[in-house]
Amino acid sequence: MYLPADLSRYNKVPPNQFQNVLSNSILPIQSTDPNCMFKLHEEQFSFDHLDGTFVPDIAIRISRTPLNSSDPSTYASLSKFVEQNLKKYHTTLGNINQNQLTNPLSRPPEQTGVQPDGKTEVLPVGYGINPLVADSFKNVHLTPGCFADIINFDRSGSNNNERKPSNPTAARLWGKQKPVKIDTGVAFDDLKTPKSNLSRSTSNFISKVSTADNYNRKYSNASSILVGCHGRIINLILLEDDAKEIDVEIPLLKVVFSSSIITAFSSFHYTTTSGESNLDILVAFASGDIFWLSFPKLKYSRWNKNSKLKNKPVLSLQWSQCGSFAVAGFADGEVMVFHRDFEDAEVYEENKSASQKSRYMTILKSLNSQQTGSNPVSHYKFSYKAITKLRYHPTYPNIWTIASDDGFVRLFDFFSEVITDIVPSYYGGILDIDITRDGRYMICGGEDAFVSIYEFSILGGGASAHGLLKLVARLEGAKSWVRGVCVDYFKTTPGVLYRIGTVGDDETIRFYEFQPRNLPKARKMKSDKIKLSTNQKQKSNLTLNSGSNTSIKHLLTSESIKKSWLQNSRSQTQNESVSSLTSSTQLQQLSLYEIINQDQTEGSKKGEQQPGVSKANHVLFKNLKTILHVPSENIIIHEASRCRNCPVLYPIGEKNVQLGRLSGLQFQKEYVWAFISTGDLIRWRRPTVAGNKV
Numbered sequence: 001m002y003l004p005a006d007l008s009r010y011n012k013v014p015p016n017q018f019q020n021v022l023s024n025s026i027l028p029i030q031s032t033d034p035n036c037m038f039k040l041h042e043e044q045f046s047f048d049h050l051d052g053t054f055v056p057d058i059a060i061r062i063s064r065t066p067l068n069s070s071d072p073s074t075y076a077s078l079s080k081f082v083e084q085n086l087k088k089y090h091t092t093l094g095n096i097n098q099n100q101l102t103n104p105l106s107r108p109p110e111q112t113g114v115q116p117d118g119k120t121e122v123l124p125v126g127y128g129i130n131p132l133v134a135d136s137f138k139n140v141h142l143t144p145g146c147f148a149d150i151i152n153f154d155r156s157g158s159n160n161n162e163r164k165p166s167n168p169t170a171a172r173l174w175g176k177q178k179p180v181k182i183d184t185g186v187a188f189d190d191l192k193t194p195k196s197n198l199s200r201s202t203s204n205f206i207s208k209v210s211t212a213d214n215y216n217r218k219y220s221n222a223s224s225i226l227v228g229c230h231g232r233i234i235n236l237i238l239l240e241d242d243a244k245e246i247d248v249e250i251p252l253l254k255v256v257f258s259s260s261i262i263t264a265f266s267s268f269h270y271t272t273t274s275g276e277s278n279l280d281i282l283v284a285f286a287s288g289d290i291f292w293l294s295f296p297k298l299k300y301s302r303w304n305k306n307s308k309l310k311n312k313p314v315l316s317l318q319w320s321q322c323g324s325f326a327v328a329g330f331a332d333g334e335v336m337v338f339h340r341d342f343e344d345a346e347v348y349e350e351n352k353s354a355s356q357k358s359r360y361m362t363i364l365k366s367l368n369s370q371q372t373g374s375n376p377v378s379h380y381k382f383s384y385k386a387i388t389k390l391r392y393h394p395t396y397p398n399i400w401t402i403a404s405d406d407g408f409v410r411l412f413d414f415f416s417e418v419i420t421d422i423v424p425s426y427y428g429g430i431l432d433i434d435i436t437r438d439g440r441y442m443i444c445g446g447e448d449a450f451v452s453i454y455e456f457s458i459l460g461g462g463a464s465a466h467g468l469l470k471l472v473a474r475l476e477g478a479k480s481w482v483r484g485v486c487v488d489y490f491k492t493t494p495g496v497l498y499r500i501g502t503v504g505d506d507e508t509i510r511f512y513e514f515q516p517r518n519l520p521k522a523r524k525m526k527s528d529k530i531k532l533s534t535n536q537k538q539k540s541n542l543t544l545n546s547g548s549n550t551s552i553k554h555l556l557t558s559e560s561i562k563k564s565w566l567q568n569s570r571s572q573t574q575n576e577s578v579s580s581l582t583s584s585t586q587l588q589q590l591s592l593y594e595i596i597n598q599d600q601t602e603g604s605k606k607g608e609q610q611p612g613v614s615k616a617n618h619v620l621f622k623n624l625k626t627i628l629h630v631p632s633e634n635i636i637i638h639e640a641s642r643c644r645n646c647p648v649l650y651p652i653g654e655k656n657v658q659l660g661r662l663s664g665l666q667f668q669k670e671y672v673w674a675f676i677s678t679g680d681l682i683r684w685r686r687p688t689v690a691g692n693k694v
Contacts, residue, residue, distance in 0.1 A: 018090055023128035025067070027076035032256070033063040033092050035235060035248040038100035040682065044107050047655035049511060051491075052687025054655075054672060058243045059105075060681045062146050065231035070260045070286070072137035073129075077145030077230070079678040080659055083125060084108040101243065107658055137286060139331050139386050142315060142405065144263050145677025146230040150239070150666045151267055151279065153223055188270045191323055192341055193278070193294045194301035198255070205289070205302070207232075207258040215252045219296045220277065224668065225252070227281065229262040230679050234283055236295065241670070253295060260286040266326065268319035280340075282326055284314035290328060290338065303338045303375055304328075309348050310336065318390040321397040325377070325620055329387025333404060334364070336376040337414075339619065345374035360410075360419055360635060367417060367619055377619050378417075382410055388431055388446075393456070395439040396628035398621055399468070405429035409444055411468055413630055415621060420630050421467040423638045426450050434485045438494040441514075442469065445482030451475035451502050453514060467636030473519055474643070475512045477651045480505035484675075488667040501672075503662035509674055510651040519647040657682065 022028050037060050045056040061079060085094035137143055198209055212218065218238055219225075226237040236253040240246050264284040271277050283291040288310055290303040304310060316329035325339045356363040365379035382402060389403035398415040407429050411421040428447025435442050445451040454469040482504040488511075491499035498514040621627060657674060659682075664675035672684045 020128075022086065022125050023123070024126070026073070026126035026129065027064070027067045027078055028086060028125060029064070029066050029078075029082075029092055032065050032231075032233065035063055035237070035251065036061045036100070037243065037246060037248045039102075039104040041104045041106045045655075045657070045682070045684075047653065047684075049653035049687070050513075054684040054687060057671065057683045057685045058246070059683070060226070060228075060237070060246075060248055062148065062228040062230045062235060062679045062681065063233070064146070064679055065233050065256065068232075070136065071231070072135055072140070072143045072261070072286075073133065074135045074137070074140045075143045075145075077660070077678045078125060079676075079680050080108045081105060081680065082678075086125075087122070137313070139313070139315065139405070142331075142386060142388065144261065145661065145663060146228065146675065146679040146681075147265075147663045147677070148226060148228040148666075148673075148675045148681055149265075149267065149664070150668065150673060151225045151227060151269055152668065153225075153269065153277070188323070189272050189274075191270065191278075193297055194292055194299040196300050198293065198298040198300045201300070205257060205259055205291075206255065208254075208256040210250075210254045211298075212238075212247065212250050212252050216296045219252060219279075225279075226681070227265065227267060228681065229265055229283070231261055232257045232259070234262065234265070234281075253298075255293070257285070257291070259289065263313055263315055264317040266317045266319045268323045270323055280319065280323065282317050282319060284317045284328060286313040288312055288314060288330070290314060290317070290326075292340075301343075303344060304336075305344055308344055309376060310334070315386045316388055316390045316403075318392065320620070321392055321394070327390050327400065329390055329402065331386045332381075333383030333385055333387060333406070334379065334381045335387055335390075335402065336380075337367075337378040337620070338375045339377045342373055342375045342377065345372065345376075348374075348376070350379070360422065363417060367414070371619055378414075380412075380417075382412075382419075383408070385429070388429060389433045391433045391435050391442075393435060393439055393628075394437055396626060398627050399630075401433050401435065401442060401444075403430035403433050403444065403446075407446075409433065409442075413628070415618070415627050416630070418630075419635050421469045421636045421638060423454065423469055423471075424640045425452070426640050426643075428481075431481060431483050432485050434487060436487055436492075436494070436498060437489065440495065441472075441498070441516075443485045443487070443500060445478075445485045445502060445504070447481045449478040449480060449482060449504075451478070451482055451485055451500070451512075455516075467638070468630065469636075469638065471638070471641055471646055472516065473514060473647045473649055475500065475502065475510075475514075475649050475651075477510050477654065478502065478504050478506060479508070484662065484664040486665045486667060488672075490667060490669050501665045501667065503665045503674060505661045506656075507658055507660060507662060508654055508656045509662065509665065509672075510654040512649050513652055514649060520649070522645060522647045 037058055040056040040059050042055060047054050061081070064077060067073075067076060081094070082092050085092055089095060196203075198206070199211070201209070222238050224239045226235075226239050228235045228237065233254065233256045235248075235251045237248055237251040238246065262283055263286050266282045268280040268282075269278070270280075278297070279295040281293045281295065283293065285291070288304050288307040292301045292303065294300065304314075310330060312334070313331040314328050315331050317326065319326050323340070325337055328336050328338065330336070350364045356366065360382075362381040363379075364381060365376060367378045371377060383404045383406045385405040387402060388405055389401075391401045393399040393401075398413055399420075400412050400414060402410045402412050404410070407425045407427065409421075409423040409425075409430055410419050411423070412419055425444075425446050426448040430444055430446040432446070433442065433444045440456055442454040442456065443451060444454070451474065452471060453473045453475070455472045456468055457470050482502050484503040486501050488499035488501060491497075496515065496517070498516075500512045500514055502510045502512070657676065659680055660676050660678040662674055663677045666673040666675070670686055672686065674682045674684075676682070
């Protein structure tokens with residue numbers, strides 16, 4: 001679609017001709033506008049909460065790149081403010097004579113349906129497009145809009161290796177936590193950086209690179225940076241308390257790509273012993289390419305270059321805890337592990353004859369196979385649907401949660417390459433996962449409009465009938481898909497109270513308080529897990545060989561499975577998993593972190609007996625002290641519990657933003673951020689108490 005270049009100036013086309021322009025494209029913009037910052041109407045966007053009133057501070061718009069032939073054609077994120085400007089002023093910039101920092105913007109009126117005057121009906125942008133035209137981006141419901149993250153820097157000089165899992169005695173006494181230093185096994189001084197120079201790049205993959213003046217000095221003094229991606233552009237914006245000090249038009253770094261839209265990104269910040277601060281950013285694309293940028297050195301590298309390894313969109317991406325490797329999830333249910341020291345293999349073909357197939361996954365390339373010094377170092381297939389989220393356990397970095405659009409979360413041990421737990425959603429796919437910093441709880445949300453909280457639990461000295469996860473609560477209130485969950489650690493006391501925020505397609509922010517020791521009562525839950533040994537012969541709908549996407553309920557109604565489950569549950573009455581919600585003895589109050597450390601020696605001995613695991617020179621994990629050794633002979637299949645069988649929590653505060661689908665949420669000490677898929681990022685100031693900021 002062509003939009004005349006002088007449309008935003010003085011020569012304007014007739015209204016009827018401009019209406020044709022709006023009707024024939026889902027994104028009627030010709031060029032990438034500069035990012036902008038504006039104020040919002042305080043009365044419309046303020047909301048009350050238990051802590052007080054949240055007042056809108058500023059809003060930042062991350063501009064989107066125009067459509068090209070490779071972009072998705074079903075959905076394109078367009079800000080409601082930009083849409084209003086197009087229809088009212090016939091330009092994306094709106095009224096250029098109005099200062100948006102001194103004249104706050106009001107919420108745009110609804111653009112579809114019968115208008116208040118009763119005379120006209122305004123149709124949405126792109127209404128004239130044939131809806132039956134095939135979209136090159138097959139996962140239409142997962143088409144990304146604008147997504148962002150805020151990276152907070154600790155300039156106090158603390159060591160990056162210092163984590164804070166809960167102290168056993170202090171947790172029981174509700175006291176302060178003692179920092180526990182965990183050695184990740186990788187010295188940050190040994191982390192290599194990419195070799196290619198970004199500012200001098202001649203690659204056709206990169207369209208444009210621009211940096212701010214003295215960006216190196218500004219970065220070294222920064223307390224937080226906003227990373228925003230929209231279309232084929234990524235921005236690094238320095239954040240300040242004073243809105244006048246934030247420069248969004250000339251960010252620290254702006255990179256425009258030419259190939260395809262950005263679908264995921266992940267960041268890893270570390271400081272060397274010499275005090276040098278580095279920020280590694282991974283950016284994934286719908287073409288399958290992965291772009292690795294080292295800032296502020298402005299060095300870069302590429303994995304899966306030109307889709308040489310795999311020609312599928314990357315929909316999830318995550319750096320490891322140590323930063324030595326990254327995990328990428330693809331749209332066809334496969335997962336690849338990339339090592340930062342390696343380049344792509346010159347020739348990579350999936351050796352199907354040598355692959356290790358099991359009922360619930362296929363190992364296409366094992367970590368224990370002979371390494372050639374090239375990527376990928378390992379390759380797995382978990383599902384036939386997209387991998388939507390990847391997260392590692394903060395205490396045991398070999399345990400990863402792998403969420404999929406097939407409606408299951410798989411708990412995967414990268415060390416022994418086995419699945420320990422398979423957890424279903426109530427219905428629909430899983431879209432987001434977060435694990436609390438103390439490693440106790442996993443929070444996941446998705447298409448079932450629920451937010452489920454699982455507790456990590458295990459017993460030393462044998463397998464648990466419940467596996468490593470146990471459902472402890474659900475958060476209700478969402479009216480559509482939940483696309484983002486986040487924990488507010490400034491209002492959280494680990495082990496006692498967790499403040500949780502959620503966002504989704506219903507355009508609403510919701511806040512919850514999860515207190516593990518003070519949950520509402522629910523009906524006594526029947527055992528909702530079954531245990532399947534690898535030597536059992538029953539067929540499962542989760543097997544990759546079946547290719548079926550039917551519900552797990554069929555599996556649970558099988559009489560043979562029920563009998564096996566009853567036998568297992570009776571024989572393991574004394575081996576139930578530990579839950580701090582239902583226990584009263586001193587042992588049962590211990591968390592995952594405490595229990596495993598009590599049996600670390602025994603667990604290590606068991607791990608040494610596992611065949612096929614090379615412990616001398618493991619390609620990913622150098623320090624075995626942080627490895628959680630789990631039994632590899634059993635996979636625990638969890639059942640989706642009924643709503644009435646699980647404690648339910650309701651919001652303590654919510655706000656309907658009414659500006660489009662929300663993609664994420666972020667908490668800072670003095671602010672709360674909401675990220676809208678259309679590119680508008682809103683910052684609220686936290687309420688104050690007795691003159692002090694909360």
